[in-house]
Amino acid sequence: MxxxxxxxxxxxxxxxxxxxxxxxxxxxxxxxxxxxxxxxxxxxxxxxxxxxxxxxxxxxxxxxxxxxxxxxxxxxxxxxxxxxxxxxxxxxxxTLDALAYEVAHSGLGGPFVVATDARRKEVYWARYADARTRVSGPAVDRPADIAAEVAGLPAVGAGALLYPDTFPDARGPEHxxxxxxxxxxxxxxxAGDDLPPPRPLYLRRPDAQVPKNYKVVTPK
The missing domain is CATH 3.30.420.40 (ATPase, nucleotide binding domain)
Structure with missing residues (x-):
């Protein structure tokens, strides 16, 4: 291989x-x-x-x-x-699963949260029982909206480091x-597992949008 x-x-x-x-x-x-x-x-x-x-x-x-x-x-x-x-x-x-897997080498056990920066004052995040087991997510939310769900859990990733009020026990790696x-x-x-196809997890629509209303131009 x-x-x-x-x-x-x-x-x-x-x-x-x-x-x-x-x-x-x-x-x-x-x-x-x-x-x-x-x-x-x-x-x-x-x-x-x-x-x-x-x-x-x-x-x-x-x-x-x-x-x-x-x-x-x-x-x-x-x-x-x-x-x-x-x-x-x-x-x-x-990608969040790979970040979770990486923390196994840092001595962090579980449970914990992985959060990356989603911009717009939001994070992409998921909860893990351990470095190989995701138990919820991925999702995109404002940190304050998930504070109760992640309370008391250590967190990994740039998203966690950006919002210490929600993730007081934040650590690297960032990316x-x-x-x-x-x-x-x-x-x-x-192990013989079937890996999923390479399909994107966007979780929200792209910033660029087709205009809903076009200006009508009539010939003179």
């Missing part, structure tokens, strides 16, 4: 390679406005670091969000393109790493 993992659902553009036993290369850069510019160079970089060719990849996994429309679609469209070009399966995994995404996907594939 050589699994190519990528995620653009958070401000991080992150890519990793996993050989079925461990992560062999990873690249992450944080810039919320440059996912499209950074992603392909990051793929080239991890392949070069691992001394491998793109043709060696046997599967692709992409973070499905939730995340902003523009950034999220960059990763998912790129993953689909690689899958078609290489003739390999493309899987999806919830997902494709290393965690790849490791979680590899673990589930080894």
């Amino acid at each position: 050589l699994l190519l993992a990528l995620d653009t659902a958070t401000p991080a553009t992150t890519v990793a390679l996993h050989d079925g036993a461990s992560v062999v290369a990873v690249s992450s850069q944080v810039d919320a406005r440059r996912h499209g510019e950074l992603l392909l160079p990051a793929v080239d970089r991890v392949l070069a670091d691992a001394g491998l060719k793109l043709s060696s990849v046997t599967a692709v996994v992409a973070g499905t969000g939730p995340g902003p429309y523009t950034g999220l679609r960059v990763g998912l469209m790129t993953a689909d393109t690689f899958g078609l070009a290489l003739g390999v399966p493309v899987h999806g995994l919830c 997902v790493s494709a290393a965690a995404l790849a490791s979680l996907a590899a673990e589930r594939l080894r």
